[in-house]
Amino acid sequence: MSINDTGLNIVENNKNNLSIYVHIPFCNSKCAYCSFVSVVGNDEEKKRYFNDLVTEIKLQSKNYRQFYSVGSIYIGGGTPSCLDYYYIRDLLSSIYKNFSVKNTAEITIELNPGTIDKNKVREYILSGVNRFSVGLQSTNPKILKSMGRTHTPEDFDSAITTIREFGIKNISADMIIGYPKQTLTDVKETLMYLISKDIPHISIYMLQVEDGTALKKMVDNNAIALPEEDLVIKMYNFVSEVLAERGYTRYELSNFAKPTFESFHNKIYWQRKDYLGLGLAAHSYISGTRFSNTESMEEYTRLLETVEQLPTVMSKTLTIEEKKEEAIMLSLRTAEGLDLEAYTAEFGENFLAKKKSLIAKLIEANFLKLVNNHLVCTQKGFLVLNQIVLQLCS
Ligand SMILES: C[S@@+](CC[C@H](N)C(=O)[O-])C[C@H]1O[C@@H](n2cnc3c(N)ncnc32)[C@H](O)[C@@H]1O
Numbered sequence: 001m002s003i004n005d006t007g008l009n010i011v012e013n014n015k016n017n018l019s020i021y022v023h024i025p026f027c028n029s030k031c032a033y034c035s036f037v038s039v040v041g042n043d044e045e046k047k048r049y050f051n052d053l054v055t056e057i058k059l060q061s062k063n064y065r066q067f068y069s070v071g072s073i074y075i076g077g078g079t080p081s082c083l084d085y086y087y088i089r090d091l092l093s094s095i096y097k098n099f100s101v102k103n104t105a106e107i108t109i110e111l112n113p114g115t116i117d118k119n120k121v122r123e124y125i126l127s128g129v130n131r132f133s134v135g136l137q138s139t140n141p142k143i144l145k146s147m148g149r150t151h152t153p154e155d156f157d158s159a160i161t162t163i164r165e166f167g168i169k170n171i172s173a174d175m176i177i178g179y180p181k182q183t184l185t186d187v188k189e190t191l192m193y194l195i196s197k198d199i200p201h202i203s204i205y206m207l208q209v210e211d212g213t214a215l216k217k218m219v220d221n222n223a224i225a226l227p228e229e230d231l232v233i234k235m236y237n238f239v240s241e242v243l244a245e246r247g248y249t250r251y252e253l254s255n256f257a258k259p260t261f262e263s264f265h266n267k268i269y270w271q272r273k274d275y276l277g278l279g280l281a282a283h284s285y286i287s288g289t290r291f292s293n294t295e296s297m298e299e300y301t302r303l304l305e306t307v308e309q310l311p312t313v314m315s316k317t318l319t320i321e322e323k324k325e326e327a328i329m330l331s332l333r334t335a336e337g338l339d340l341e342a343y344t345a346e347f348g349e350n351f352l353a354k355k356k357s358l359i360a361k362l363i364e365a366n367f368l369k370l371v372n373n374h375l376v377c378t379q380k381g382f383l384v385l386n387q388i389v390l391q392l393c394s
């Protein structure tokens with residue numbers, strides 16, 4: 001290692017990138033469709049959780065600080081913005097103390113409309129947050145109500161105004177398509193509203209009916225009906241077409257961005273690059289090993305407080321076959337697709353030659369296309385991505 005300043009900088013710059021996800025498992029109330037690990041929680045529970053989180057940060061930094069510098073931090077949940085701002089300030093300051101965070105790092109926080117004010121946004125920015133992801137889901141008040149959302153479309157509007165007052169441009173919004181009783185007109189209205197607000201990054205999720213949710217119970221009891229598959233396809237085709245016309249790139253199945261607004265952090269997941277998950281139920285992928293934290297708050301607390309032990313409960317080093325499957329599954333979600341040359345370099349086999357007749361059939365049927373030696377999903381392919389991946393991996 002060089003002893004002069006320049007040399008030390010070179011060592012710093014040569015460190016691998018690490019992206020950090022922090023899970024905040026608190027929400028003001030539970031949405032009907034949501035299976036993310038979160039509770040309402042009281043002040044004492046919140047305080048305790050953040051103390052434990054700092055212990056986890058300190059323990060994990062011993063493993064990674066030396067070899068990595070942090071290129072992105074994503075504070076998700078749950079609803080990080082339902083807490084007093086100082087929890088987030090102290091959390092970030094602990095990460096800065098314990099890890100080497102690049103000064104160009106993308107730092108995102110998830111917000112719910114109706115949970116922020118000027119002071120919170122100012123404090124987030126002072127703490128280093130430079131990207132805001134706001135959950136709108138729908139502009140139809142009836143749909144919002146049936147989802148169990150506690151905000152109005154106007155709350156979203158005022159959240160965006162507040163964030164922009166501080167000069168922040170890097171804003172993302174979430175919307176859901178395929179919700180019971182949602183019509184194509186509802187989807188059009190929500191999308192056109194987001195476009196009219198010039199939101200530069202939009203995540204559009206097709207509803208997943210998750211086990212253990214209130215929605216799943218209602219569907220199982222026939223209390224609520226899911227929309228026909230054809231309608232959901234129409235919704236997805238509509239949003240994809242309109243966003244393309246308006247200058248958004250679909251850089252991943254559910255993520256659309258104006259130039260320069262793609263999320264660095266999101267892309268880490270699909271590129272199978274290293275990320276460290278901190279907090280309850282957080283998942284990590286580092287050097288070919290996937291590991292995850294306990295989903296039990298009791299166990300999380302016990303491990304960190306009584307034995308100062310990491311709350312990891314699952315760890316799996318991927319086999320070559322599993323790595324190949326992940327490479328196919330994750331890359332086909334992206335606009336770039338599967339880089340066939342990189343695949344050959346990593347796995348020592350020619351994927352195109354190995355699956356020649358199947359790939360030819362999928363291309364012929366317009367599910368896949370070949371672009372500059374990348375295997376890429378077509379619009380038709382994106383709609384049946386799981387089936388395509390299953391066939392390619394069998
Ligand atoms: C961690 S969640 C929520 C962030 C924030 N608490 C909120 O609700 O706006 C991230 C996003 O996942 C999406 N999501 C959650 N559960 C979903 C489900 N079952 N199906 C489809 N999208 C879902 C929602 O769009 C949500 O905004």
Ligand code: SF4
Nearest residue numbers: 027030031034077078
């Ligand atoms: S969608 Fe967001 S606000 Fe609703 S329960 Fe899930 S994490 Fe909480």
